Amino acid sequence: xxxxxxLRAARKAKARAAAKAKADTNAALHGRTKAQKAAEAKAARDxxxxxxxxxxxxxxxxxx
Numbered sequence: 001x002x003x004x005x006x007l008r009a010a011r012k013a014k015a016r017a018a019a020k021a022k023a024d025t026n027a028a029l030h031g032r033t034k035a036q037k038a039a040e041a042k043a044a045r046d047x048x049x050x051x052x053x054x055x056x057x058x059x060x061x062x063x064x
Contacts, residue, residue, distance in 0.1 A: 032040075
């Protein structure tokens with residue numbers, strides 16, 4: 001006997017699979033994980049803090 005298939009559910013499943021394939025392609029081309037972005041942002045903040053900590057008095061933007 002043939003199994004009954006809900007066409008709406010099948011159509012939505014097909015659309016989800018296509019969207020996931022597109023997302024995977026975009027992630028491979030452009031993406032970084034959230035953790036990678038956070039790690040790079042933290043490294044940039046730490047580097048800026050380290051540079052500011054080594055700055056001499058009157059040695060910054062607007063000094064002169």
